Structure formats: C-alpha cells, structure tokens
Amino acid sequence: MHRQLVLRCFLHGGKRKGAGRKPKGAVALVSHARRCAVRRDVPLHITIRLAAGLSNLRGAAEMEVIREALRAARGRHGMRLIHFCVLANHLHLIIEAPKRRCVSRGMNGLLVRLAKGLNRLWGRRGQVFPDRYHEEHITTPTQARHALRYVLNNAKKHGILGASSIDLCSSAVAFDGWKQGSIVPRPLDTVLDPEAWLLRSGWRKLGLIDVREVPPSRSRGVRGGGARAQR
Numbered sequence: 001m002h003r004q005l006v007l008r009c010f011l012h013g014g015k016r017k018g019a020g021r022k023p024k025g026a027v028a029l030v031s032h033a034r035r036c037a038v039r040r041d042v043p044l045h046i047t048i049r050l051a052a053g054l055s056n057l058r059g060a061a062e063m064e065v066i067r068e069a070l071r072a073a074r075g076r077h078g079m080r081l082i083h084f085c086v087l088a089n090h091l092h093l094i095i096e097a098p099k100r101r102c103v104s105r106g107m108n109g110l111l112v113r114l115a116k117g118l119n120r121l122w123g124r125r126g127q128v129f130p131d132r133y134h135e136e137h138i139t140t141p142t143q144a145r146h147a148l149r150y151v152l153n154n155a156k157k158h159g160i161l162g163a164s165s166i167d168l169c170s171s172a173v174a175f176d177g178w179k180q181g182s183i184v185p186r187p188l189d190t191v192l193d194p195e196a197w198l199l200r201s202g203w204r205k206l207g208l209i210d211v212r213e214v215p216p217s218r219s220r221g222v223r224g225g226g227a228r229a230q231r
Contacts, residue, residue: 036137038100041196043082045147046093046107047134051127054118056088058160058169065121066091069113070190079106082194085151085170087158092151094138096196107133144203148177150215163212179208 038044050057057066066086074081079102083094097103115128138144152172155161166172166183174188194200 035100035135038097038103040096040098041198043094043096043138043144043147043194043196043199044103045136045138045151046095048091048093048111048114048129049131049134050089051130052089054089054128055122057086057091058088061121062086062118063169065117066114067190069110069117072113073106073110074190074192076109077105078102080192080195082191082199083148083151083171083175084191085154085167085172087154087160087169092154094147094151094199096194096199103135138198141198141202141205144198145206145209146215148175148199148203149209149213152209153211153213153215156214157217163214166211175209177204177208179210183211 055062057063063086070081070084073079078097078099080096081093082096085092095103095106097106111129111133118128119125136147138147152167152170152175155167155169156163156165161167171188171191174185174191176185178185
C-alpha cells in the first residue's frame with residue numbers, strides 16, 4: 001500500500017519587515033507605485049528634487065546648464081515642455097505628452113543631461129537626483145490655473161523675489177496670461193507653446209494671473225500620486 005507524502009512548500013517574499021524596493025535616500029520622497037496612464041489632453045506638473053548638500057541651482061553657471069538641458073529635451077520623445085521654474089534645490093515643470101512612454105523617455109533623457117552637466121560643472125561624481133520625480137495630473141481649468149501660478153510664481157513663495165518681479169529662473173517671461181497688460185511675453189527657446197486646451201485657454205475661465213499672486217504652500221486642487229507632497 002502506497003502512502004502519500006505531504007510536501008511542505010516554503011514560500012519566500014511577501015509582506016515582511018524590510019521587504020520591498022529600498023529608497024535611494026534616507027527617506028523615499030515619492031511612492032514607487034505604478035504611475036497612472038498619460039493622455040495628450042491632461043498636462044502634468046513635475047517636481048524634481050536635488051540631492052542634499054549640493055550647490056544652489058539658481059546660480060548663473062547652474063542655470064546655463066539647466067537651460068541647455070531644457071532646450072535639448074523640450075520636444076524630445078514626444079514630451080513637450082511648456083513651463084519651468086528653478087528653485088535652490090528643486091525644479092518644477094509643466095509638460096504635455098500623448099502617452100506614458102513619452103514621459104518616461106523624455107524625463108529620463110532630461111535627468112541624465114541635467115545630472116551629467118551639473119556634475120561636470122561641480123567637478124564631482126555621484127547622484128544628483130536621488131529619488132524619482134513627482135508628478136501630478138492636471139484635469140480641470142481650476143487645477144491648471146493653480147499649477148501655472150504655482151510654477152511661475154513659486155520663487156515668491158520662498159521669499160526669493162519681490163511681489164512684482166518676474167522670475168528669470170523660470171519661463172515666466174514667455175507666459176502670455178499675466179493680468180498686467182504691461183508685461184509683454186517674449187519667446188524662449190527652452191519651452192514650447194501649449195497644445196492641450198487646459199493650458200492653452202481652459203484655465204483662463206478663472207481669470208488671468210496677477211504677477212503678485214503668491215502660491216499657497218502646495219499646488220491646490222491638483223491631484224497626483226506620491227508619498228510626500230513636493231514643494
């Protein structure tokens with residue numbers, strides 16, 4: 001008579017202490033969950049954070065490196081760069097893209113250019129952007145207006161600029177939606193004109209943006225993923 005043996009199966013993995021992908025820094029700033037699908041008519045607000053202890057990104061030499069990288073990336077791989085703002089330790093971008101692959105390839109190319117250029121300038125090696133970028137999907141006119149104000153006037157939130165100033169470390173000089181008619185927009189070779197209705201005209205339903213408007217501490221009304229809000 002044959003006796004059936006019971007085989008014990010030892011499973012590895014699963015939920016346990018220390019499991020999962022490790023953060024690149026001391027704390028994971030942005031969730032590593034799968035990102036949402038991208039649509040041509042839904043712009044994205046992107047935040048890229050610099051590693052701790054590096055130089056101020058708003059320096060003249062640093063800005064030249066950043067502008068060169070933005071010029072090369074502004075329409076590459078189907079990703080359209082519409083607006084940007086450079087702060088001391090992070091960058092804000094507003095982009096358009098028809099699908100997720102365009103964003104992934106476009107952002108990877110931009111980050112590589114930025115990292116190589118800044119490391120060359122600083123005479124160093126190592127990580128420049130220690131964690132993945134944060135993104136928020138802009139789906140309504142209200143969200144679009146908040147995102148534009150947040151990016152273009154962000155330096156005022158940090159006390160870097162006076163209330164009536166135009167930030168030259170951003171694409172604010174190319175913006176044609178200022179409430180002040182005396183501000184004449186001029187073209188920049190680092191950005192492209194918007195194609196999505198939300199950025200082109202949809203946001204204007206809420207009124208033009210006053211150059212003196214200071215954004216709140218975070219981009220209100222813009223939904224997106226991420227373990228921690230990027231400011």
